[in-house]
Amino acid sequence: MDQDITAPQSRRFVLVAAILASSMGFIDGSVIAIAIPAIRADLGATLAEAQWVSNGYLLFLSALMLLGGAAGDRFGLRTVFGLGIVAFVGASIVCAVSPTPLVLVVARAIQGSGAAVMVPGSLAIIAKAYPREERGRAIGIWAAASSLTSIAGPIIGGFLLTALGDWSWRLVFAVNLPLGMSALALLWFKVAPDRPEEGRRLDVIGAVLATLALMFIAYGLTGDGSESVPPLSHTMAWCGAGLVLAVAFVLWEWRSNAPMLPLRLFANVGFSGANGLTFALYFALAGIMFFLPMTMIGGWGETPATVSLSLLPLGIILTALSSFSGKWADQLGPGPLITAGSLIVALAFAGLGVIAPLHSVWLAVVPCIGLLGLGMGLVVSPLSTAVMTSVEDGDTGVASGVNNAVARVAGLVAVAMLGAIVATVFERGLGEAAELPIFFGMRTDGLTEGQEALRMGATDAAFAAVCYITAGLSLVSAAVAWLTLERKGLFAREPIGSPGPQ
The missing domain is CATH 1.20.1250.20 (MFS general substrate transporter like domains)
Structure with a gap:
């Protein structure tokens, strides 16, 4: 395991690991909508709780994705990518055995945090492993495999749910265990760590502000699941707080020396x-x-x-x-x-x-x-x-x-x-x-x-x-x-x- 990440002998292992990791994200993303009715029937979840099953994941994925990409550069792509896979797989197992909607939502939030590192890391680690003249072909293979999993995932999931009943939504998450462990084995035993960029700064404050802003807005619009439609006073209070935090996020990004969202691009x-x-x-x-x-x-x-x-x-x-x-x-x-x-x-x-x-x-x-x-x-x-x-x-x-x-x-x-x-x-x-x-x-x-x-x-x-x-x-x-x-x-x-x- 002393091959550098850019060594020709390591590249194929990097590519396969990236494809396996991406497949987990694409399968979860494409199958979850079809599995939601079974989750509601099996766990007795309300519509709002079903929304949180989706949004718990999207909240942390969207808020932390830019920070996750920068973390790979700061601490090393192989290390951070692997940690993202560990978090995603661990949370997937909790999802698979969740006894209540609340446990499932919390596990989905952790899964989204892992995906925030894993998703940008998939392409980044391919780009770092392959020289420019070979990069297009490698990314093409990755994209083709991703398209295949996105198309095949819902079909396989749909037939499993139909054949095995409502409980089988748990298999959608359980399948991540063999996929993730295979990816980790390739990274840990076939690819050596890459060199991190020691001077790279992470915009942790920006990530916290973005996460809280999105969380408050989502909670204001959705509620805690106890009511189908949250009261107007609840919506206004929480969404208002979320908008204040969103403004604080923009002001912080404007003043930060290392923003995760460079506002100058929007000019x-x-x-x-x-x-x-x-x-x-x-x-x-x-x-x-x-x-x-x-x-x-x-x-x-x-x-x-x-x-x-x-x-x-x-x-x-x-x-x-x-x-x-x-x-x-x-x-x-x-x-x-x-x-x-x-x-x-x-x-x-x-x-x-x-x-x-x-x-x-x-x-x-x-x-x-x-x-x-x-x-x-x-x-x-x-x-x-x-x-x-x-x-x-x-x-x-x-x-x-x-x-x-x-x-x-x-x-x-x-x-x-x-x-x-x-x-x-x-x-x-x-x-x-x-x-x-x-x-x-x-x-x-x-x-x-x-x-x-x-x-x-x-x-x-x-x-x-x-x-x-x-x-x-x-x-x-x-x-x-x-x-x-x-x-x-x-x-x-x-x-x-x-x-x-x-």
């Missing part, structure tokens, strides 16, 4: 526009992907296997289109492609709202999911291009990290904010059945035909509300892309504030 309109549309579009995507499986499984009575298959076109079309859209972005600029993609995404979300009362998976949901894949396929690669070309070469790494963090913060806020809207619309839609113990996204036995009709109608109305809100945000993304990002050829217009040729 570029192209960079600001790319991150603004990222927030709006990924808010919309996270909202749909959280509430659609719950609607189909708990509301319509579909099996997890059916739901996982219905979502398959999204991953396939997105993966197939990404390489082409990246080339098209070089020719036309990212602006036109992201604008067109966002408009298609808006159409897909609006379509899901219109077809919700049909309860038709194959004739209604699947075509909309295919349309969503087409739209996102036109967005993902050009968005990376827009972020990278809007800053100077020396800032591309931190710019990419900021954009990833923005996307995850958007998901956190989406699940928290839309949950209150869903609960409100659902309860109003129940009408005379509102006094019964009926909850959004959960099957209820013993209802009369009329009560079941009210439950189904309320479910459709609540989900449609999510669809129309997210469609509107996707239109906002399209407008921001068109106005702020680079356009070439027939659409020629340089982005405002462009740093010029890279």
Whole structure:
């Protein structure tokens, strides 16, 4: 085990370890939405507690991701990456055996903290191990494996949940043990530690302020799970405190000598526009992907296997289109492609709202999911291009990290904010059945035909509300892309504030 991380003999072990670690994150991220109905049924979790299962993870991942990336440089990539895997796997085991929703939420928070180190470390350790002329091929292998796990994970998880019952959601987390231990074995026994950057400073105060700000806002919007919709006074007090902390975070980052969020980058309109549309579009995507499986499984009575298959076109079309859209972005600029993609995404979300009362998976949901894949396929690669070309070469790494963090913060806020809207619309839609113990996204036995009709109608109305809100945000993304990002050829217009040729 005395091979340096950059030695040719070590590189293949680094690559496999990075793929295994990334697979854990991608499987958890893609399967959890399908597993949420089973978690609620098995643990008796409320809608708000289900939101915290998602947001406990996203909160620490989004708030600590930039700090996690810097920690790898400061203390050594192999060491920090390995510690992230240990935290992620340990928390996954606690998730798998959780007896209550509270234990699961706490474990998910620890899992998110581990992921904040592990996720940026996956690409960073590949980039450090491989020379520049071989790096593209290695990252391509990593990306292909990541796409495969993202596509296969929900299908395998969906069929397991259908075949084994509600308890089998625990297997989604238990599978991380062999994956994580394999990655750790490769890192510890086949790869020597790399040299840390002793002078690198970590923005711990910024990380604490960002975490508390997001936590307070999420708690204000979601509550503690005891009520479907927290009182307005609760929301205003906690969200207000969160916003004060957010302002304190911005002021600290402005004055810090080593900020984890360099605010100077936002002086570029192209960079600001790319991150603004990222927030709006990924808010919309996270909202749909959280509430659609719950609607189909708990509301319509579909099996997890059916739901996982219905979502398959999204991953396939997105993966197939990404390489082409990246080339098209070089020719036309990212602006036109992201604008067109966002408009298609808006159409897909609006379509899901219109077809919700049909309860038709194959004739209604699947075509909309295919349309969503087409739209996102036109967005993902050009968005990376827009972020990278809007800053100077020396800032591309931190710019990419900021954009990833923005996307995850958007998901956190989406699940928290839309949950209150869903609960409100659902309860109003129940009408005379509102006094019964009926909850959004959960099957209820013993209802009369009329009560079941009210439950189904309320479910459709609540989900449609999510669809129309997210469609509107996707239109906002399209407008921001068109106005702020680079356009070439027939659409020629340089982005405002462009740093010029890279």
